[in-house]
Amino acid sequence: MRLTSFLLTVCLSSVAVSHALSLFGSDQQVLDDELAVPGDNPLFYCQSTDENILLIDYVDLTPNPPEAGKTLTIKAHGNFTESVEEGAYMLLQVKYGLITLIKQQADLCEQMSNVDEDCPLSGEKTITKDVDLPATVPPGKYTVTADVYTKDDQQIICLTATVHFGGK
Ligand SMILES: *[C@@H]1O[C@H](CO)[C@@H](O)[C@H](O)[C@H]1NC(C)=O
Numbered sequence: 076m077r078l079t080s081f082l083l084t085v086c087l088s089s090v091a092v093s094h095a096l097s098l099f100g101s102d103q104q105v106l107d108d109e110l111a112v113p114g115d116n117p118l119f120y121c122q123s124t125d126e127n128i129l130l131i132d133y134v135d136l137t138p139n140p141p142e143a144g145k146t147l148t149i150k151a152h153g154n155f156t157e158s159v160e161e162g163a164y165m166l167l168q169v170k171y172g173l174i175t176l177i178k179q180q181a182d183l184c185e186q187m188s189n190v191d192e193d194c195p196l197s198g199e200k201t202i203t204k205d206v207d208l209p210a211t212v213p214p215g216k217y218t219v220t221a222d223v224y225t226k227d228d229q230q231i232i233c234l235t236a237t238v239h240f241g242g243k
Pocket residue numbers: 154155156157198199
């Protein structure tokens with residue numbers, strides 16, 4: 076589940092990390108520029124960030140867009156403006172065209188351990204991660220969304236990206 080691990084890491088660490096990044100291009104001009112996540116990346120916020128607990132300073136991908144078969148380096152910096160406790164969760168969805176490939180809930184704190192962070196999460200975090208991308212990915216249009224909440228259903232962050240993979 077490379078797409079899943081992508082979403083998890085991105086949201087959690089305000090950062091980003093995953094094999095599915097290989098799918099992402101910069102192909103979402105239809106969305107407002109003000110919803111673009113700062114940094115060298117293909118991510119967008121799902122909606123206004125006014126109520127978000129996690130504020131992202133930047134997410135940088137090298138190379139951007141990621142390339143299949145190459146190592147992707149992800150560096151991100153953000154600020155948890157409130158302490159995020161155990162019980163926080165993420166709703167992950169991956170669509171391939173109109174077809175829902177993945178729709179599931181994941182434990183935020185559990186996933187954060189993959190980037191060497193533990194709950195409670197608070198204050199500034201900088202995360203760097205190298206990911207070896209698979210050499211091949213099925214071609215088509217992918218839409219990935221990760222919606223993250225505290226255990227009391229307060230919005231932490233929501234990120235989305237759409238990519239056409241394998242086309243010209
Ligand atoms: C991070 O958020 C806290 C709480 O809102 C704030 O006090 C602090 O100044 C922020 N840090 C940065 C670098 O913005």
